[in-house]
Amino acid sequence: MDFKEAQDRVDRWITSFEEGYWPPLAILARLIEEVGELSREINHQYGSKPKKDGERPAELELEIGDVLFVLVSLANQQGIDLGRAFQRVLDKYERRDRDRWTPKQGAGPSRSA
Amino acid sequence: MDFKEAQDRVDRWITSFEEGYWPPLAILARLIEEVGELSREINHQYGSKPKKDGERPAELELEIGDVLFVLVSLANQQGIDLGRAFQRVLDKYERRDRDRWTPKQGAGPSRSA
Amino acid sequence: MDFKEAQDRVDRWITSFEEGYWPPLAILARLIEEVGELSREINHQYGSKPKKDGERPAELELEIGDVLFVLVSLANQQGIDLGRAFQRVLDKYERRDRDRWTPKQGAGPSRSA
Amino acid sequence: MDFKEAQDRVDRWITSFEEGYWPPLAILARLIEEVGELSREINHQYGSKPKKDGERPAELELEIGDVLFVLVSLANQQGIDLGRAFQRVLDKYERRDRDRWTPKQGAGPSRSA
Numbered sequence: 001m002d003f004k005e006a007q008d009r010v011d012r013w014i015t016s017f018e019e020g021y022w023p024p025l026a027i028l029a030r031l032i033e034e035v036g037e038l039s040r041e042i043n044h045q046y047g048s049k050p051k052k053d054g055e056r057p058a059e060l061e062l063e064i065g066d067v068l069f070v071l072v073s074l075a076n077q078q079g080i081d082l083g084r085a086f087q088r089v090l091d092k093y094e095r096r097d098r099d100r101w102t103p104k105q106g107a108g109p110s111r112s113a
Numbered sequence: 114m115d116f117k118e119a120q121d122r123v124d125r126w127i128t129s130f131e132e133g134y135w136p137p138l139a140i141l142a143r144l145i146e147e148v149g150e151l152s153r154e155i156n157h158q159y160g161s162k163p164k165k166d167g168e169r170p171a172e173l174e175l176e177i178g179d180v181l182f183v184l185v186s187l188a189n190q191q192g193i194d195l196g197r198a199f200q201r202v203l204d205k206y207e208r209r210d211r212d213r214w215t216p217k218q219g220a221g222p223s224r225s226a
Numbered sequence: 227m228d229f230k231e232a233q234d235r236v237d238r239w240i241t242s243f244e245e246g247y248w249p250p251l252a253i254l255a256r257l258i259e260e261v262g263e264l265s266r267e268i269n270h271q272y273g274s275k276p277k278k279d280g281e282r283p284a285e286l287e288l289e290i291g292d293v294l295f296v297l298v299s300l301a302n303q304q305g306i307d308l309g310r311a312f313q314r315v316l317d318k319y320e321r322r323d324r325d326r327w328t329p330k331q332g333a334g335p336s337r338s339a
Numbered sequence: 340m341d342f343k344e345a346q347d348r349v350d351r352w353i354t355s356f357e358e359g360y361w362p363p364l365a366i367l368a369r370l371i372e373e374v375g376e377l378s379r380e381i382n383h384q385y386g387s388k389p390k391k392d393g394e395r396p397a398e399l400e401l402e403i404g405d406v407l408f409v410l411v412s413l414a415n416q417q418g419i420d421l422g423r424a425f426q427r428v429l430d431k432y433e434r435r436d437r438d439r440w441t442p443k444q445g446a447g448p449s450r451s452a
Contacts (some may be wrong), residue, residue, distance in 0.1 A: 001114060001115060001116055001200065001201065002115035002116070002194045003114055003115070003116070003119070003176070005115075006116070006199055008217055009203055010203075013206060013207075014203065015217075016216060016217060017214035017215055017216060017217065018215040018216075018217055019214050019215060021157065024155050024158070024159040025155060025156075025159055025160055028151070028152055028155050029150075029181075031148065032152075035144065035145070035148055038141070038144075039141055039145075042137050042138060042141050043138075045137070046136065046137040046138055047138055054191055060191055060193060061191075061194075061197070061198045061201065062192045062198065062201060062202065062205070062226065064184060064187060064188055064191075064193055064195070064198050065195075065198035065199050065202035066202055067184060068181075068184060068195065068198065068202070069202045069203075069206070070206070071177060071180060071181060071184070073175060075177055078173055078174075078177075080173065080174050080177055081174075082177070082178075082181065083114045084183065085174045085177050086114060086119055086177035086178050086181055086182065087114065088174065088175060088178055089124055089175065089178035089179055089181070090123075090126070090182075093126060094126075095163070095183070099128035099181070101131070101132050102130055102131040102132060103129060103130060103131075104129060104130060104131055106137045113189070
């Protein structure tokens with residue numbers, strides 16, 4: 001699935017309901033809620049938080065998917081092309097953060113990549 | 114760009130450096146940082162927060178791209194297929210949240226969609 | 227209750243267990259989880275998110291208390307005096323943000339306050 | 340400083356300006372922004388994120404103070420007594436999470452505490 005199709009799928013789903021897209025601050029609140037659930041699960045698996053008795057393990061795959069869904073909704077509501085957004089960030093990193101890390105011998109991404 | 118290519122691009126970038134992937138809790142901390150920057154910008158544009166004098170407007174497109182980049186990194190670090198994660202979330206919504214909203218007349222997504 | 231007593235109460239609780247304080251990144255993950263729950267509740271009450279059938283209303287009072295508890299834990303773990311931290315922030319606002327907002331006629335806080 | 344005084348100080352500050360309290364979703368967005376800054380600093384000190392050249396070290400004390408300030412604002416805007424909220428959370432932990440951790444020998448908090 002490409003970003004465009006993902007945006008279309010979310011758009012078809014949301015616009016099929018009268019409620020439609022939420023305002024940006026409400027989508028943001030939802031994003032935080034989903035990031036919080038992802039956070040809990042990461043803390044269970046890699047941090048210090050034990051499961052309560054009977055607490056079901058959540059799956060990181062689904063938690064990450066939930067965050068992604070809200071992010072796609074926000075991009076849609078804002079008329080933002082997610083593929084373009086992502087490409088610009090990749091470009092920014094290649095330019096800006098090139099010297100921030102230690103290149104592996106002979107393994108750095110070529111500038112023409 | 115599709116999810117798979119996005120994951121590959123991020124992987125090539127991160128693995129070209131000695132530091133490689135961060136541990137999950139550090140990626141999470143980074144995710145929160147980027148969500149915080151997105152949050153500030155949404156508050157500037159749609160909420161109550163005025164810009165400080167001389168504060169540059171950030172672009173929501175880039176802020177959303179930054180969050181997406183970290184989310185892709187986390188998926189990579191966890192060996193999670195983002196396209197599959199997204200598909201599962203779409204399926205969950207179609208099953209679970211179907212009756213949570215008000216369908217538009219004759220406009221609901223067909224189950225075969 | 228003052229900040230000092232709040233810090234002491236949390237310290238007595240946490241140090242009464244073998245597990246003791248978590249590492250900073252795990253406390254942070256917990257903070258995000260609690261902020262996420264607060265976020266969901268604010269979205270229910272002031273945003274766009276309807277309750278699921280049978281979903282209990284949470285109380286903002288408790289959600290805010292939960293966030294505060296984790297923040298106090300983090301301060302304790304870091305050896306930070308919360309009252310001092312708060313005083314410094316008040317001072318910063320009085321200095322830095324004085325001209326960012328519109329003073330009410332005759333109602334601005336006096337500098338000697 | 341006690342919680343009541345902290346709430347009064349923030350109230351005097353905010354109500355001295357025409358803008359007054361923000362709506363809950365905007366305060367929440369601000370809270371996320373501050374949690375994001377705290378997150379970045381924790382990641383710098385305890386996680387994996389190096390400082391950029393010339394990036395000033397922030398102080399966790401101030402970052403925690405910033406989060407606390409926004410939390411106090413939210414409590415004020417909601418008419419919530421922070422001391423009461425905190426006490427209820429302490430009570431909840433003593434009741435609910437008592438058996439979730441491993442008590443130190445002879446060191447558990449007495450129920451009458």
